[in-house]
Amino acid sequence: MSLNYSKRMNNIKASEIRELLKLTQKPEIISFAGGLPAPELFPVEEMKKISVEVLDEQGTKALQYGPTEGYEPLRVEITKRMEKVGVKADPNDILVISGSQQGLDFSGKIFLNEGDIVLCESPSYLGAINAFKAYEPKFIEVPTDEHGMIMEDLEEILKNNDRVRIIYVIPDFQNPSGRTWSEDRRKRIVELANEYNVVIIEDNPYGELRFEGEFLPAVKHYDTEGRVVFLGTFSKIFCPGLRLGWVCADSEALNKYILVKQGADLQASTISQMQVAKFLEEYDIEAHIEKLRTVYRKRRDLMIGTMKEEFPEGVKFTNPEGGLFTWVVLPEHINARVLAEKALANNVAFVPGGSFFPNGGNENTFRLNYSNMDEEKIVIGIKRLAKAIKEMM
Amino acid sequence: MSLNYSKRMNNIKASEIRELLKLTQKPEIISFAGGLPAPELFPVEEMKKISVEVLDEQGTKALQYGPTEGYEPLRVEITKRMEKVGVKADPNDILVISGSQQGLDFSGKIFLNEGDIVLCESPSYLGAINAFKAYEPKFIEVPTDEHGMIMEDLEEILKNNDRVRIIYVIPDFQNPSGRTWSEDRRKRIVELANEYNVVIIEDNPYGELRFEGEFLPAVKHYDTEGRVVFLGTFSKIFCPGLRLGWVCADSEALNKYILVKQGADLQASTISQMQVAKFLEEYDIEAHIEKLRTVYRKRRDLMIGTMKEEFPEGVKFTNPEGGLFTWVVLPEHINARVLAEKALANNVAFVPGGSFFPNGGNENTFRLNYSNMDEEKIVIGIKRLAKAIKEMM
Numbered sequence: 001m002s003l004n005y006s007k008r009m010n011n012i013k014a015s016e017i018r019e020l021l022k023l024t025q026k027p028e029i030i031s032f033a034g035g036l037p038a039p040e041l042f043p044v045e046e047m048k049k050i051s052v053e054v055l056d057e058q059g060t061k062a063l064q065y066g067p068t069e070g071y072e073p074l075r076v077e078i079t080k081r082m083e084k085v086g087v088k089a090d091p092n093d094i095l096v097i098s099g100s101q102q103g104l105d106f107s108g109k110i111f112l113n114e115g116d117i118v119l120c121e122s123p124s125y126l127g128a129i130n131a132f133k134a135y136e137p138k139f140i141e142v143p144t145d146e147h148g149m150i151m152e153d154l155e156e157i158l159k160n161n162d163r164v165r166i167i168y169v170i171p172d173f174q175n176p177s178g179r180t181w182s183e184d185r186r187k188r189i190v191e192l193a194n195e196y197n198v199v200i201i202e203d204n205p206y207g208e209l210r211f212e213g214e215f216l217p218a219v220k221h222y223d224t225e226g227r228v229v230f231l232g233t234f235s236k237i238f239c240p241g242l243r244l245g246w247v248c249a250d251s252e253a254l255n256k257y258i259l260v261k262q263g264a265d266l267q268a269s270t271i272s273q274m275q276v277a278k279f280l281e282e283y284d285i286e287a288h289i290e291k292l293r294t295v296y297r298k299r300r301d302l303m304i305g306t307m308k309e310e311f312p313e314g315v316k317f318t319n320p321e322g323g324l325f326t327w328v329v330l331p332e333h334i335n336a337r338v339l340a341e342k343a344l345a346n347n348v349a350f351v352p353g354g355s356f357f358p359n360g361g362n363e364n365t366f367r368l369n370y371s372n373m374d375e376e377k378i379v380i381g382i383k384r385l386a387k388a389i390k391e392m393m
Numbered sequence: 394m395s396l397n398y399s400k401r402m403n404n405i406k407a408s409e410i411r412e413l414l415k416l417t418q419k420p421e422i423i424s425f426a427g428g429l430p431a432p433e434l435f436p437v438e439e440m441k442k443i444s445v446e447v448l449d450e451q452g453t454k455a456l457q458y459g460p461t462e463g464y465e466p467l468r469v470e471i472t473k474r475m476e477k478v479g480v481k482a483d484p485n486d487i488l489v490i491s492g493s494q495q496g497l498d499f500s501g502k503i504f505l506n507e508g509d510i511v512l513c514e515s516p517s518y519l520g521a522i523n524a525f526k527a528y529e530p531k532f533i534e535v536p537t538d539e540h541g542m543i544m545e546d547l548e549e550i551l552k553n554n555d556r557v558r559i560i561y562v563i564p565d566f567q568n569p570s571g572r573t574w575s576e577d578r579r580k581r582i583v584e585l586a587n588e589y590n591v592v593i594i595e596d597n598p599y600g601e602l603r604f605e606g607e608f609l610p611a612v613k614h615y616d617t618e619g620r621v622v623f624l625g626t627f628s629k630i631f632c633p634g635l636r637l638g639w640v641c642a643d644s645e646a647l648n649k650y651i652l653v654k655q656g657a658d659l660q661a662s663t664i665s666q667m668q669v670a671k672f673l674e675e676y677d678i679e680a681h682i683e684k685l686r687t688v689y690r691k692r693r694d695l696m697i698g699t700m701k702e703e704f705p706e707g708v709k710f711t712n713p714e715g716g717l718f719t720w721v722v723l724p725e726h727i728n729a730r731v732l733a734e735k736a737l738a739n740n741v742a743f744v745p746g747g748s749f750f751p752n753g754g755n756e757n758t759f760r761l762n763y764s765n766m767d768e769e770k771i772v773i774g775i776k777r778l779a780k781a782i783k784e785m786m
Contacts, residue, residue, distance in 0.1 A: 003592055003620060003646060004558060006506050006528070012652050022460065036458055044452035051444035059437030063632035065429055067415065098491055098636075102658040109527060113399050131656045134502060135399070165397060199396055227396060239456035241663035243491075253396060259405050263524045265495040269662055270634035 011133040015126060024349045030381035033349040035175065035324055036372040041292055042239050046283055047275065054274045062271040068262050070096025070246070071273035077280040078246050081232060085207045086217025089248050095257050096268045100205055100233035100245035103257070104131035106264070107166060107201045107229060110256045112137045116165040119157060119198075121149055123327070123356035123365070125175045128168055128203065137165075139358035146318070148181030151188045158196040167193060167200045171219055172207040173323025176356045176367035180321055183216050190222040199253075200228045205236045206323035208289055211297035213321040226250030229257075234276055236324070237289050242272045296324070296371050302378050303370040310386035312393050317368075324371040327353070329364060334392050336366040342388045348381045404526040408519060417742045423774035426742040428568065428717055429765040434685055435632050439676055440668065447667045455664040461655050463489025463639075464666035470673040471639050474625060478600045479610025482641050488650050489661045493598055493626035493638035497524035499653045500559065500594045500622060503646075505530045509558040512550060512591075514542055516720070516749035516758070518568045521561055521596065530558075532751035539711070541574030544581045551589040560586060560593045564612055565600040566716025569749045569760035573714055576609050583615040592646075593621045598629045599716035601682050604690035606714040619643030622650075627669055629717070630682050635665045689717070689764050695771050696763040703779035705786050710761075717764040720746070722757060727785050729759040735781045741774045 024031035054062050069075070075091035082089040097103050104127065112118070112135035120128070122141030129139065140157055142149040148171060158164055167189065171181035193200050202219045220230040226249070233245035247257045261267070279285070304319050304326065311317070316329045330336060336352040343350065353365025370378060417424035447455050462468070468484035475482040490496050497520065505511070505528035513521070515534030522532065533550055535542040541564060551557055560582065564574035586593050595612045613623040619642070626638035640650045654660070672678070697712050697719065704710070709722045723729060729745040736743065746758025763771060 004504065004590065005649060006502065006504055006509075006558075008506075009503060009649060009652075012649075012656060014652060015655050021458075034458070039453035039457050042453055042456040044448055044456065047452070047456065048445050048448045051448070052441050055437055055441045055444070059440070060432035060435055061634075063435040063437065063440065063634040064432050065414075065427070065628075065633045098658045098662075101656075105657045109399065110402060111397065111399055113401075116399075127656070127659070134653070134656055165399075197397065235458075240458045241454075241456040243658065243660070243662045256398060256402060256405075259402075259407060260527070262408050263405060263494075263520070263527055264498045264657070265491045265636065266520070267636070269491075269636045269665060272662060272665070 008134050008136050011136060012130065015130055020349060020351060023344070029347050029349055030373060030377045031349040032368040032370065032373065032381060033351050034372060035369055037236055037240065038295060038371055041295060043279070043283070043288060046279060050275050050278045050282070054271065054278055058274070062274050064270060066267055066270040066273070068258055068267045070094065070268060071270065071277060073281070074273045074277040077277055078232070082248055085204060086221040087230065087248065093248050093250065093254060095247040095254055095261060096273055097245050097247055097261060098265065098268050099235060099240070099243045100203060100231040101127055101131065103231035103245060103247050104128045104201070104203070105134070106247070106257050106260045108132045108135040109260050111165045111199055115163065117161050117163045119154065119164055119167045120358065121169060121174060123176055123353060123362065124168065124358065125170060125203065126355045129358045141357060141359060146179055148179065148185040149189065151185055151192070154189065155192055158192060158198070164196065164198050167198055168203065169200060169219065170203045172204055173209065173320050175323070176325050176353065177327040178318040178320030178323055178325045180216070186216065186219045187222050189219060190224065190228065193227050194225050198227070202228055202230045204230060205233045208237050209293060209296060210322035211293055211300065220248065226252060229253055237285070237292065238276065238279070242276065244268060244272055244276055299370040299373070299375065299378055300326070302375050303368065303382060306379050306382040310383055312386070312390050314393070315389060324369050326368050326370065328366050328368060330389065331393070332364050334389070335363045337363060339388055339392060340366070342391070343385055346384045346388060348384045350385070401527050401529050404529060405523065408523055413742060413744060416737070422740050422742055423766060423770045424742040425761040425763065425766065425774060426744050427765060428762055430629055430633065431688060431764055434688060436672070436676070436681060439672060443668050443671045443675070447664065447671055451667070455667050457663060459660055459663040459666070461651055461660045463487065463661060464663065464670060466674070467666045467670040470670055471625070475641055478597060479614040480623065480641065486641050486643065486647060488640040488647055488654060489666055490638050490640055490654060491658065491661050492628060492633070492636045493596065493624040494520055494524065496624035496638060496640050497521045497594070497596070498527070499640070499650050499657070501525045501528040502653050503649045504558045504592055508556065510554050510556045511559045511561055512547065512557055513561045513751065514563065514567060516569055516746060516755065517561065517751065518563060518596065519748045522751045534750060534752060537572070539572055541572065541578040542582065544578055544585070547582065548585055551585060551591070557589065557591050560591055561596065562593060562612065563596045565597055566602065566713050568716070569718050569746065570720040571711040571713030571716055571718045573609070579609065579612045580615050582612060583617065583621065586620050587618050591620070595621055595623045597623060598626045601630050602686060602689060603715035604686055604693065613641065619645060622646055630678070630685065631669065631672070635669065637661060637665055637669055692763040692766070692768065692771055693719070695768050696761065696775060699772050699775040703776055705779070705783050707786070708782060717762050719761050719763065721759050721761060723782065724786070725757050727782070728756050730756060732781055732785060733759070735784070736778055739777045739781065741777045743778070
């Protein structure tokens with residue numbers, strides 16, 4: 001017996017990352033696979049104190065339903081995070097959601113009819129690709145170099161495809177490539193979106209995790225017509241286990257997200273919103289983020305340094321200025337899925353790159369995460385990986 | 394400037410209840426509008442103790458990402474709740490979601506193509522209607538009496554409509570009518586679903602809140618072919634502010650829900666799942682639910698008793714055996730939306746019944762909630778409401 005499922009379910013496959021993460025929970029595995037923050041840096045003691053305070057001060061409110069838009073003091077705090085990425089926002093421009101992944105699903109729901117076109121970087125975040133797929137779009141991957149999407153190619157694609165509805169971008173320390181967009185391209189993409197009447201979904205989980213180089217404002221900073229929807233999250237600068245993120249958008253678009261949130265799950269957790277608001281009010285989040293930057297910078301240096309020493313010639317990789325990931329391109333004849341099996345047999349895990357390309361191909365690529373493993377494991381893991389690559393050269 | 398939205402957004406309107414709830418947050422308002430539990434019964438002290446314990450015992454895990462399916466010890470505890478409603482389930486049959494509202498959205502995503510048909514009780518829960526509408530179905534309201542959907546009518550509709558994909562039911566203390574299905578109909582609907590190859594979505598937020606009368610097993614108890622999807626929640630037996638519910642379904646269907654959960658928001662809050670699991674392990678949830686039953690029974694008695702005394706002849710209402718709501722039918726010439734405005738001018742709020750009918754009409758009905766107001770307010774509020782009705786007779 002099989003039930004009748006909707007047509008869209010043919011598009012929805014298990015995320016390779018989530019499946020891999022299950023395998024990598026064994027303690028002997030050195031995992032560069034997930035996008036997990038370093039748990040030893042979570043503010044556990046502060047959260048304990050805050051949890052008690054929130055329940056002491058407004059326990060019955062914390063455990064009750066709250067407004068769909070989100071807890072007002074948290075929306076106020078989020079406008080301060082938006083300032084940090086160069087965006088002036090009002091609390092009314094903010095909707096609190098259950099992690100920024102939810103903002104991706106909502107964006108598909110709000111903007112995509114079947115057969116519409118999503119433009120994305122090549123490669124792009126596979127969780128976004130999976131979320132959009134539920135709304136049955138086509139994807140066109142825009143050629144992308146170390147400064148972001150190539151604007152001439154983007155314009156050409158917009159000119160020739162009148163069903164483009166979303167341009168999806170991660171301009172800072174992109175997942176999976178680790179690349180960051182130049183200022184020129186941040187400005188130019190907004191001009192093109194205006195000209196061709198499309199929406200930009202700017203996914204920005206890592207923007208505040210810059211280790212070096214010059215600060216660049218978010219694409220939303222250059223928005224002139226309310227057509228950039230910014231997705232933010234506390235998962236990478238605070239803790240992912242609380243599942244809290246936000247949408248920042250102008251009122252017309254934000255109202256659509258609020259309506260969709262009502263139908264999807266009514267509201268984000270009241271108590272978690274109060275906890276995060278209190279943390280932001282009482283503790284120094286800037287100092288906390290600085291601590292993350294210091295640790296992640298060190299881990300990146302160690303990973304990239306070891307790769308430079310150990311990886312054979314012909315293997316290329318990015319050197320990100322922030323965020324959690326580096327991206328590796330193998331010689332074309334080496335399949336990263338085969339390499340992944342070999343590596344897993346030696347207790348090292350990573351995500352093969354093919355799934356980051358919505359239209360497939362590029363099986364000679366993979367993504368490495370450096371935020372979640374300690375320094376010793378990074379060195380051992382990269383050495384083992386180098387050995388496996390060499391055996392396949 | 395207006396953005397290009399998807400066609401489905403034409404169907405998605407603000408929930409009348411959520412909008413009303415904003416108005417009713419003023420302290421002078423006596424609100425029978427929401428479906429809010431009594432906050433004074435929330436286990437605030439226990440939650441304080443548990444929050445600290447969870448962070449002491451496994452702080453870094455509690456704040457980290459977790460598996461999409463949910464926290465294993467909570468899934469085990471949920472199987473015990475399923476036993477209480479007569480369903481034998483394995484932890485692998487359970488997916489933890491962000492409130493059962495999310496299960497409604499997922500059900501639409503999984504089962505509905507545009508133009509497919511959803512059958513529902515008449516009236517039905519407006520949050521479900523709104524969630525399904527995003528997937529552009531048609532609704533057929535199945536005639537419903539005090540024992541549930543009328544099976545002869547249901548069969549006739551199934552016979553004449555080959556695009557029915559979902560039968561959506563709330564068999565226990567229905568929202569909004571307060572009615573409970575008979576055992577015969579619980580069995581019969583499964584037979585009909587089998588015969589016509591459709592899925593039953595059984596929404597069961599109130600099943601454990603029975604004040605009197607005989608226990609009846611959930612419709613899922615009678616499921617023979619894995620075509621009943623059961624949605625449960627901690628919102629009414631514990632606290633809604635944590636946003637935790639669950640899907641209980643056989644593996645084929647549950648796997649679809651897990652895939653959709655990945656794309657929608659990755660997972661439910663790790664820390665909240667650990668907190669609820671710990672509460673269920675360490676405290677006596679049965680005693681807590683019994684306390685809710687006692688308080689709500691008293692409030693129902695008082696509301697129904699006062700309505701009997703004060704409401705004019707020609708006004709009918711249900712006397713629910715459990716749950717949170719009673720349903721009022723006015724003489725046909727009285728419009729409940731007009732009455733609602735009159736009542737609000739006297740600081741009493743309720744939800745007009747029209748929105749609970751997906752195909753409209755029935756404007757002479759409304760829903761009253763008795764769980765959220767104390768006894769004094771119930772009496773004062775019902776008296777004011779009776780006065781307003783009398784003025785319109």
